[in-house]
Amino acid sequence: MRIAVEVNGERYEREVEPRTLLSDFIRHDLELTGTKVGCEHGVCGACTVQLDGEPVRSCLMLAVQAGGRSLRTIEGLAEDGEHPLQRAFHERHALQCGFCTAGFLMSLEPFVREKPEPSEAQIREALAGNLCRCTGYRGMVEAVGQAAKELGGG
Amino acid sequence: MTSEVGSPAGGRLVGRPLPRREDARVLGGHSEFLDDLHPAGLAHLAFVRSPYAHARVLSVTPPRGAPGLLAVLTARELEGRTRPLPIQSPEGSEVADEPHPLLAAGEVRYVGQPVAAVVAESRALAEDAAELVGVEYEELDPVADPHASDLELLRWRRTAGDVEGAFRSAARVAGGRYAMPRLVAAPMEARGALAYHDPAADLLTVWCSAQDTHRPLRHLGHVLGRPAEQLRVVVPDVGGAFGSKGSLAPEAAVAAIAAIDVGRPVKWAEDRAENFVAAYQGRGMEAEVELALAADGRMLAVRARILADLGAYLLPATAMPPHTAAMLMAGCYTIPAADVRVSGVRTNKVPTGPYRGAGRPEAAYFLERAVDDAARALALDPVELRRRNLIREFPHRSPLGWTYDSGDYRRCLDLALDLAGPRRAHSDEGLVGRGVAMYVERAGGSFEAARATLEPDGRVIVRSSTSPHGQGHDMTFAQIAAERLHVDPGDVVLEFGDSALVPGGTGTFASRSVAMGGSAVARAVDELGKQCVQTAARLLDAPEDEITWGEEGLAAGDGRTLALPDVAAAGPLEATARFESDLVFGSGAYAAEVEIERATGRLTVRRLTAVDDAGTIVNPLLAEGQVLGGAVQGLGECLAEEATYDDQAQPTSASFADYSLLTAAEIPPIAAEFVESPSPLNPLGAKGIGEAGAIGTPAAVANAVSDALGGRHVDPPFTEEKLWRAIGE
Numbered sequence: 001m002r003i004a005v006e007v008n009g010e011r012y013e014r015e016v017e018p019r020t021l022l023s024d025f026i027r028h029d030l031e032l033t034g035t036k037v038g039c040e041h042g043v044c045g046a047c048t049v050q051l052d053g054e055p056v057r058s059c060l061m062l063a064v065q066a067g068g069r070s071l072r073t074i075e076g077l078a079e080d081g082e083h084p085l086q087r088a089f090h091e092r093h094a095l096q097c098g099f100c101t102a103g104f105l106m107s108l109e110p111f112v113r114e115k116p117e118p119s120e121a122q123i124r125e126a127l128a129g130n131l132c133r134c135t136g137y138r139g140m141v142e143a144v145g146q147a148a149k150e151l152g153g154g
Numbered sequence: 155m156t157s158e159v160g161s162p163a164g165g166r167l168v169g170r171p172l173p174r175r176e177d178a179r180v181l182g183g184h185s186e187f188l189d190d191l192h193p194a195g196l197a198h199l200a201f202v203r204s205p206y207a208h209a210r211v212l213s214v215t216p217p218r219g220a221p222g223l224l225a226v227l228t229a230r231e232l233e234g235r236t237r238p239l240p241i242q243s244p245e246g247s248e249v250a251d252e253p254h255p256l257l258a259a260g261e262v263r264y265v266g267q268p269v270a271a272v273v274a275e276s277r278a279l280a281e282d283a284a285e286l287v288g289v290e291y292e293e294l295d296p297v298a299d300p301h302a303s304d305l306e307l308l309r310w311r312r313t314a315g316d317v318e319g320a321f322r323s324a325a326r327v328a329g330g331r332y333a334m335p336r337l338v339a340a341p342m343e344a345r346g347a348l349a350y351h352d353p354a355a356d357l358l359t360v361w362c363s364a365q366d367t368h369r370p371l372r373h374l375g376h377v378l379g380r381p382a383e384q385l386r387v388v389v390p391d392v393g394g395a396f397g398s399k400g401s402l403a404p405e406a407a408v409a410a411i412a413a414i415d416v417g418r419p420v421k422w423a424e425d426r427a428e429n430f431v432a433a434y435q436g437r438g439m440e441a442e443v444e445l446a447l448a449a450d451g452r453m454l455a456v457r458a459r460i461l462a463d464l465g466a467y468l469l470p471a472t473a474m475p476p477h478t479a480a481m482l483m484a485g486c487y488t489i490p491a492a493d494v495r496v497s498g499v500r501t502n503k504v505p506t507g508p509y510r511g512a513g514r515p516e517a518a519y520f521l522e523r524a525v526d527d528a529a530r531a532l533a534l535d536p537v538e539l540r541r542r543n544l545i546r547e548f549p550h551r552s553p554l555g556w557t558y559d560s561g562d563y564r565r566c567l568d569l570a571l572d573l574a575g576p577r578r579a580h581s582d583e584g585l586v587g588r589g590v591a592m593y594v595e596r597a598g599g600s601f602e603a604a605r606a607t608l609e610p611d612g613r614v615i616v617r618s619s620t621s622p623h624g625q626g627h628d629m630t631f632a633q634i635a636a637e638r639l640h641v642d643p644g645d646v647v648l649e650f651g652d653s654a655l656v657p658g659g660t661g662t663f664a665s666r667s668v669a670m671g672g673s674a675v676a677r678a679v680d681e682l683g684k685q686c687v688q689t690a691a692r693l694l695d696a697p698e699d700e701i702t703w704g705e706e707g708l709a710a711g712d713g714r715t716l717a718l719p720d721v722a723a724a725g726p727l728e729a730t731a732r733f734e735s736d737l738v739f740g741s742g743a744y745a746a747e748v749e750i751e752r753a754t755g756r757l758t759v760r761r762l763t764a765v766d767d768a769g770t771i772v773n774p775l776l777a778e779g780q781v782l783g784g785a786v787q788g789l790g791e792c793l794a795e796e797a798t799y800d801d802q803a804q805p806t807s808a809s810f811a812d813y814s815l816l817t818a819a820e821i822p823p824i825a826a827e828f829v830e831s832p833s834p835l836n837p838l839g840a841k842g843i844g845e846a847g848a849i850g851t852p853a854a855v856a857n858a859v860s861d862a863l864g865g866r867h868v869d870p871p872f873t874e875e876k877l878w879r880a881i882g883e
Contacts, residue, residue, distance in 0.1 A: 017278075019278070020278075027189075027190075028192075031192070032183075033183075033186070033189075033190035034182070034183020034184065034185070035183075036187065036342075036343070036393070037189070038342045038343070038344075038426065039426040039809075039810050040425055040426055040427075041426065041809055041810065041811065043809070043810035043811055044342060044426075044810055046342055073183070074182070074183030075182075075183045077183075078182070082181075086181040086182070089177070089181055090173050090174070090177040090178070090181060091173055093173060093174065093775050093776065093778075093779050095177060095180060095181070096394070096624035096625065096626070096779060096783060097341070097342065097343070097391075097392065097393045097394040097623055097624030098177075098180030098181075098185050098391070098393070098624065099185075099187060099341075099342040099343040099393030099394060100342045100393075101180055101181060102183055105181070123818075124818045124819045124821075125819055127817065127818035127819070128817035128818050128819035128820075129817075130817075131342065131810070131815050131817065132342070132818075133340055133341055133342050133394050133396070133783075133787070133815060134342075134394055134624050134779075134783045135779060135782065135783050135786075136779075136782035136783045136784075136785060136786035136821065136824070136847075137786070137817075137818035137821055138782050138821075138824070139779065139782075140818065141818060
């Protein structure tokens, strides 16, 4: 099947097998390998991208389902240089191996945009849809608080 | 012996909590993990795996053809060309000759064991074709329960001191039977390898999601019978390992053969389902422990029998964790006599191997639970019992034969108690418990190497034999090198993970990177620094002892300076160092406060305190990250994690839906502090921190759970059902 998608503001047209997962389409067909695949059963969240602005697990969708829609991946997160979340993740040591990081960032971006002063419990809830095996999450909790504050009401 | 760490012009870098310079690439989505590599002409590998825990393989029939099919490999195709993976044998042990075959020949012994490999144009087509491979099995009886196994794969025993006399004269004998379930390391990136054979040079290059380059290199050399010069191992970004990517995966060796056969690059990128059934698991040990105690609480002797569920075969490091557990069974205490035995038995499960701690968490759990049970038997406060027996002088030779180099166990304990705060009482809704656990761990040992080169532009390139998979070697080693060379860390470039570029080493495991790899870096840059001074002295025509380092480079006594590029122009300056040392022993004290809901048995860890002595800390931010990450893995082990099998040895926890990792919403407050008693065995004074959190946490939480239950013992994971039943007893 032929599909057209907009990814990070660019339009792509590709021929895909109907069975192709959106995650494989992004990584293999579009060669945007910043999106990672951790479990292929929708639990770990490493493959999270934004579909029309909403975080989705790209391993639980078929590429053809994204036809005609707009995607944003880690490669399109920073509009100029560095997103406040990326900076905060660095400063708070919120990543170690980094395999889960893109999924966390794409999940959290709407949260920090919409919640200027989240409580720690709200942050932890927002993080709880993704898995990280390295950090123990503390740096991430701090980073999300910092980024939300920075973006506060903006 | 930290005197070698000087006080450079640029100020101290060791000890500063600097964020990692390696982050930017990852945060921008530009990391390159194994499955991100797509060389031209790439073919893909998928495996046919055994659905049975034990069966005879009567026949394997490749499909006549399938879309995109390039090759099918079975044991027959490997015959005469490969050897099984080597087996490491711990000191003093007897190990069976039961290596893991690359592909099953005649028999399968666990669910998930590779039987055949299919190479095709894409991963999807390889999986399609794998489904067309016909395998005829004849089912055999599997062994799921290690107690029912009649085959020992590993035997070890050590006795020291007058154990029988101690038990005869003891005022009390206390202890129990304690078990840690099998766990899955579950790095977020599963395993994988990409191989390419260049026929002209007869060079086989294997990109491997591995902890280091030189273990896969050695294992590939052994398996394929290839000399090291015809092998190159490249380690790209690695998405976590926790011990599970130390030994070469049998599948990676098959990928290498496939690449030679099809004459194209071949990639095996393991998926999560495969990782759950076929990647080696951790723990799976239990122990009967007895302590002989004097009336005043002095520990006179320890006796322990460790039973390890090793699984179906011996992988290279399968025998190591039980041995490490056994060797640490005297813990932090001045126990004069010990009798420790290990029996590692075969079951029809995937083999075990090192997983974060690799025997250390087991030892801490076995012994520290026994110490709490002993305190109860003696009607002594468990902290007081520990105090009366703590080792206070170093070096200390344990009766089991390891020499603890350094430590300050009492200070660790005091600090942990301070941070843990006051005890709380039970409430109407919940049973509250407080647990304390000490640990000592082996780290370092063997050797690592580094090569430091002064580049024409004045930068220093340091090539290190240990390589990172998330820890932060780049920043940490840059701090070590830049401080010693008196240069900006930005002028130090670290290179890792390519056997063609880096000097050979032992590997990244056992919390050894800073103590061993970091020390090798320190020695190499010290030597390079010396060469720089000699060269500058010659160029400036000044005595060497007058040359000093400054912001401009090197300066003579009269103020004339020479920038590093000028020094570099005078000749190639390069130094290689190999650093070797005995084991170093990190230690720590952990405290946990738990509450068990009376009505449901639900466990809440209210607070965890971690005090670790890893010697000198190079980067406290990253070291704390290691402690927190390890502690959360330890908490996962307490709250949820267990690799389960049914009575036919079928895995029943083979997805993240059934084997749940903790999320951010389930983590209690964790207070983490360091005590720094430097090791005398290396120039940095460093010990190990990578595994600390995973070692101390389960023992402390288990003691807290037992305390809440009035002394009853329950093994992890502390599920609601287990705890609810224990409350009812």
